[in-house]
Amino acid sequence: xxxxxxxxxxxxxxxRILIQLKSLGLxxxxxxxxxDAIGINPTLVRKDFSIMNMTQGNRKGGYRISELIDxxxxxxxTSELQDVVVIGCGxxxxxxxxxxxxxxxxINISAGFDxxxxxxxxxxxxxxxxxxxxxxxTQHEIRVAILCVPAGAASHTRDKLSEAxxxxxxxxxxxxLKSTEEQKIQNVNICLEIENLFFQISSxxxxxxxxxxx
Amino acid sequence: xxxxxxxxxxxxxxxRILIQLKSLGLxxxxxxxxxDAIGINPTLVRKDFSIMNMTQGNRKGGYRISELIDxxxxxxxTSELQDVVVIGCGxxxxxxxxxxxxxxxxINISAGFDxxxxxxxxxxxxxxxxxxxxxxxTQHEIRVAILCVPAGAASHTRDKLSEAxxxxxxxxxxxxLKSTEEQKIQNVNICLEIENLFFQISSxxxxxxxxxxx
Numbered sequence: 203x204x205x206x207x208x209x210x211x212x213x214x215x216x217x218r219i220l221i222q223l224k225s226l227g228l229x230x231x232x233x234x235x236x237x238d239a240i241g242i243n244p245t246l247v248r249k250d251f252s253i254m255n256m257t258q259g260n261r262k263g264g265y266r267i268s269e270l271i272d273x274x275x276x277x278x279x280t281s282e283l284q285d286v287v288v289i290g291c292g293x294x295x296x297x298x299x300x301x302x303x304x305x306x307x308x309i310n311i312s313a314g315f316d317x318x319x320x321x322x323x324x325x326x327x328x329x330x331x332x333x334x335x336x337x338x339x340t341q342h343e344i345r346v347a348i349l350c351v352p353a354g355a356a357s358h359t360r361d362k363l364s365e366a367x368x369x370x371x372x373x374x375x376x377x378x379l380k381s382t383e384e385q386k387i388q389n390v391n392i393c394l395e396i397e398n399l400f401f402q403i404s405s406x407x408x409x410x411x412x413x414x415x416x
Numbered sequence: 417x418x419x420x421x422x423x424x425x426x427x428x429x430x431x432r433i434l435i436q437l438k439s440l441g442l443x444x445x446x447x448x449x450x451x452d453a454i455g456i457n458p459t460l461v462r463k464d465f466s467i468m469n470m471t472q473g474n475r476k477g478g479y480r481i482s483e484l485i486d487x488x489x490x491x492x493x494t495s496e497l498q499d500v501v502v503i504g505c506g507x508x509x510x511x512x513x514x515x516x517x518x519x520x521x522x523i524n525i526s527a528g529f530d531x532x533x534x535x536x537x538x539x540x541x542x543x544x545x546x547x548x549x550x551x552x553x554t555q556h557e558i559r560v561a562i563l564c565v566p567a568g569a570a571s572h573t574r575d576k577l578s579e580a581x582x583x584x585x586x587x588x589x590x591x592x593l594k595s596t597e598e599q600k601i602q603n604v605n606i607c608l609e610i611e612n613l614f615f616q617i618s619s620x621x622x623x624x625x626x627x628x629x630x
Contacts, residue, residue: 214611215592241594284614297511298606303567303590307607346613353517370613372606376517378429380455386616388609392512392586393521395602397428399560399584400498402600 210278212250215240217274220267230264283310286346287339289359291316291329294374295350299324312342317355332362339366346370353377360387424492426464429454431488434481444478497524500560501553503573505530505543508588509564513538526556531569546576553580560584567591574601 219239223231233251237244251257254273256265288295291314298304299314314329315338321329330338338344347368351359356375363371364385371387373379376394381387433453437445447465451458465471468487470479502509505528512518513528528543529552535543544552552558561582565573570589577585578599585601587593590608595601 210615211608211612214608214615218608240592278615284610286610293511293514297507300507301606303607304610307590307611309607309610345617346610348610369617372609372613376521378454386613388613390604390606390609392515392604393517393523394425394428394432395586395604396498396500396518396523396560396562397521398425399586399600399602401424401428401492403559403583 213274213278217278220271224267229267231267232264283308285310285312285342285344286348287312287344288314288348288350290349290351292350296324298348299327313338335362336366339368349373349375351375427488427492431485431492434485438481443481445481446478497522499524499526499556499558500562501526501558502528502562502564504563504565506564510538512562513541527552549576550580553582563587563589565589
């Protein structure tokens with residue numbers, strides 16, 4: 203991720219935690235609480251908030267949670283339900299269609315697409331053949347897709363999504379796809395993440411870390 | 417990810433692409449090919465390789481693919497099959513257990529665990545109750561787990577995994593878990609990724625980007 207994305211990610215994380223804290227009945231929060239919750243230095247939290255023209259005012263009091271949420275909503279946009287489609291309804295695609303956390307987070311899977319649909323619907327969400335993707339996406343003004351096709355189909359399917367006007371893709375296919383000016387792509391390569399974990403906990407990875415630290 | 421992880425990730429990516437190129441019958445490759453393939457500057461590729469004592473020698477010829485693979489294996493460790501367990505066998509956990517890409521990438525899901533297993537096995541992989549996790553992990557020397565439990569169970573389950581001696585966790589639960597000295601955690605928050613995509617393609621996200629560019 204680029205620096206600008208990291209900044210956005212932090213703002214989104216602040217917002218989620220603040221909403222949780224508010225729902226627990228809290229009214230105020232310190233930069234150190236937020237720093238702890240998302241694992242960053244409180245100085246960075248204060249810097250982010252001062253850019254948003256939020257200052258702590260009374261150091262002992264902390265920030266007012268509802269004011270922070272309002273400011274973050276102004277920057278990030280308020281959270282109405284966002285429609286996405288899932289492309290590729292194999293094991294992973296199907297699991298994401300059934301994923302209950304999405305709805306709670308304001309994400310609505312409006313349809314699934316597959317080159318060879320085996321079911322007409324999954325959990326009440328319609329599954330369509332790829333042929334009608336273009337029409338559907340245009341008609342329902344869908345802008346974001348989750349890509350769960352096999353490696354071999356990734357690049358080709360991405361072209362179809364571009365043609366259909368999809369502007370953002372969360373890519374689970376084990377092939378790195380590159381963002382363009384018109385289309386933002388976020389790659390989640392599960393195998394690569396696991397391989398990386400194995401390396402980090404290996405003696406070689408640990409030796410590398412200690413060399414860099416010392 | 418920290419800078420050191422980025423470096424490792426690049427090395428793993430080089431290795432995967434080189435293995436693919438080799439299997440296509442290629443013998444040599446240029447830094448620009450690898451740069452294009454993983455979306456980085458060829459200068460960085462050459463820098464990474466020169467640290468590994470690989471130099472291009474004849475500029476026109478490119479790098480020898482098998483020598484690069486050997487050097488990368490020396491650094492990363494050779495790729496025998498790596499055992500992992502899946503914790504939480506709901507929709508997502510089940511999909512990962514069935515995920516065919518893993519085996520091809522040298523990752524072997526040896527068992528699934530669930531607080532309330534509904535099946536005795538999925539695709540031939542045994543599903544056990546959480547009670548026997550500790551025994552299983554010790555006996556089979558498992559070091560890495562994929563965490564697919566609901567948000568509310570994440571932190572508690574992570575403690576159990578620590579006790580059992582798990583050193584690396586790929587966390588799909590929508591709760592950010594922090595790495596410790598003994599345990600490396602990679603968080604994959606799918607909702608956060610989608611929310612971030614929506615922000616990036618929004619007019620607000622585009623305005624932010626153009627302010628930073630100009």
